[in-house]
Amino acid sequence: MALQSLDILRRSATPTATPQARTPVEVAKLIDVSTCIGCKACQVACSEWNDIREEVGSCVGVYDNPVDLTAQAWTVMRFAETEENGKLEWLIRKDGCMHCADPGCLKACPSPGAIIQYKNGIVDFHQENCIGCGYCVAGCPFNVPRLSPADNKAYKCSLCSDRVAVGQEPACVKTCPTGAIQFGSKEDMKEVASVRIADLKNRGYQNAGLYDPEGVGGTHVMYVLHHADKPELYSNLPKDPAISATVSLWKGLLKPLATLGIAAAGLFGFFHYITVGPNRPDEDHEETRK
Amino acid sequence: MKEQLIQRYSAPERINHWVVAVCFVLLAISGLAFFYPAFFWLTGVFGTPQLARIVHPFVGVVMFLAFARQFFRYWHHNLITPEDVKWMKSVKEVMKGNEVGDIGKYNGGQKGMFWLMCACMAVLLVSGLIAWRQYFAGYFPIPVVRLALLAHASAAVALIAGIIVHVYAALWVKGTIRAMVEGVVTHAWAKKHHPRWYREMTGKKS
């Protein structure tokens, strides 16, 4: 069951209107990459609050640990080394669901109510309705949802929808020791970002900017990047993410085309039969027709 | 007068056909449920939606294998000849119930349907394996999985429309269902719809 049952903007595989009586403010999480120190407190807080534990792995020679998002790790820090402006830069990005305004996961999902988008912008998976097909994995432009091998359900960051529903900030925000993660209304977060971006520009980061990509209608997790012109530097953050044209065709145009094709075949048969009539071998075709 | 019958399909051929047909129905029901939100309730046929998701690909593999057996049975009967082209060009006349051309075991329409089904089955198998999240999808890049999902749905729609035509043709041409149920057709049926095959089977001059 969706927690905020009157604030539902979209529900997967549900063509009719969702309950939208309330109009809560749109929220956002702002991740300031330039003040993140990569301590992973947010990873731990996420694991604690949501009570999920990824198996302890082994060191693979980089700081990334776990090395990827999993059904038990809804957020991971990704560390990238690059050279910008003649200096080595260590770019650390907290990866996880972006809570898109136009979520590809929800568009792809075939199961009614397995993915819910609240009016406050949070995109939440409701595992009790998940059938384990993995369509959300194909639908997401950020490669976020993960199927659990244990129960074949898809999992990802919920933006702590349970906490937000009772007026608290997400666990990662609460725990971040440097204030690199902030939470509030999307409007406020944009303002916070603009102050920070002006500051970064002053300090020589000419291309500092906000990552709130248009292609997915904006996101409810936004980044302040020192190199907003090159988001790929941050462990391949996509530059212009959007729901793939393949997914749009599959979930869009193909449906009316399919309906037309299948209905045409059926209707053709029906009308052919009642107009032309059955085709019988000659010997029992004695009745005369004029 | 006693009916004169010709054997058209042997028992193994009929069993083979109905295995494919039952698989098709199960796959179409669950596939349409995954494709159209309004038909999601059809997953209930399998008990729960999760079960439908689990069962669908396995039934698909069975259907493919059974269809492959049919392919090797029938492909050489389905090579397109000039006579078939003539049939296809005068399909309007055929629809009125007037036979066209000296048809062998299969007419141009049946042959076209055969190759359409072969193409659909090939696409469905490959794309279905790629999109099979539990076992295989993880080995493919996401853009490839997306293409597979689109191709799978498109081929499935083409196959469903094709099967509707296939079933309708069998209902329309009286005496056809019997060929796939009892295995036999009457001489009159064969003479009318498949004259060349009739001569081959009976050695008669028609």
Ligand code: SF4
């Ligand atoms: S980032 Fe992916 S999983 Fe998160 S809302 Fe967007 S499409 Fe869905």
